[in-house]
């Protein structure tokens with residue numbers, strides 16, 4: 482039975498407000514007070530960043546990690562530590578935050594975009610393999626919206642060729658792949674604690690150094706601190722090559738300690754809600770729910786499904802409007818277009834007045850190079866998920882999507 486859409490004057494599906502909650506409380510405040518009482522906010526002198534990393538390492542089962550000022554910084558540090566340099570090629574995803582790309586360009590390396598699986602929205606290993614050249618130095622996989630990439634084939638092709646694998650886990654806290662945590666699978670795992678991620682320190686990031694090798698850890702650590710080698714009581718300031726200052730402060734570390742304690746609950750709740758929405762959307766005409774990568778466990782930073790537009794009498798814009806009118810906030814797609822359509826790539830300008838490092842490179846940024854990724858962004862609808870939502874909120878989201886789809890479905 483079709484129900485008249487709220488957009489057309491019918492009843493509104495979502496009548497109760499969505500669940501809300503406080504992300505920060507006395508735990509964070511107490512940690513911050515302790516940080517201030519140290520009389521220093523410098524990570525190397527205080528104990529908060531150290532404790533934050535120790536807690537993170539324990540949770541992730543890793544030996545070494547480095548704190549940074551952002552997720553973008555974390556990825557740059559991993560690239561720098563991996564030795565990515567002038568003229569190297571780095572394969573990555575065309576649907577991501579630009580923070581994935583900035584470090585690649587700052588190292589004067591060239592991003593190469595691999596196509597995605599049409600249902601998991603993560604990098605297709607076959608596409609990655611086709612793009613490998615003798616210049617490929619690293620692969621930055623993006624576990625989009627908390628869904629893991631299909632890591633086994635990617636790790637295998639990388640290891641056999643000496644290519645480094647960096648995991649962008651900014652949207653993927655406690656995401657698992659075949660039982661293992663995303664961020665511990667490649668050579669480096671990069672996390673963001675910006676204010677929009679599963680946990681927040683205002684801004685901040687973490688890089689795991691998965692080789693467990695002390696000298697790799699020292700290299701990564703120094704790359705986040707101007708290449709100062711600050712270990713124990715000695716500081717070595719010899720500069721062999723440049724590195725930025727991406728240090729985390731004690732204030733961020735303090736908040737991070739308290740936030741980490743909430744992470745299990747945040748991720749398990751989001752996992753449950755995301756799985757429930759997918760189950761609820763099955764069989765609804767013209768709706769293509771996302772797929773979790775086989776062997777994966779997704780922690781849903783957001784929930785994104787696709788419309789089969791040829792089976793609908795409306796455009797995606799109208800669908801989104803109708804869904805919003807039912808009381809379910811949403812947006813069309815994620816980023817407006819694939820990353821390589823940005824003027825930076827179209828005009829091959831990483832730096833004003835220069836085409837470096839693109840000149841002489843035959844890497845393509847033409848429309849159509851990643852058809853699945855382009856199609857995902859043309860047909861996707863994103864609804865936010867929050868750990869503060871109630872079970873009822875989740876059912877209302879499903880009911881609203883079903884109602885709008887049934888109204889506009891051709892069949």
Ligand SMILES: *Cc1c(COP(=O)(O)O)cnc(C)c1O
Nearest residue numbers: 551552553578580581651673675
């Ligand atoms: C948020 C995000 C980043 C960048 O993190 P910042 O902390 O904002 O610098 C990188 N990659 C992805 C996939 C992200 O979602």
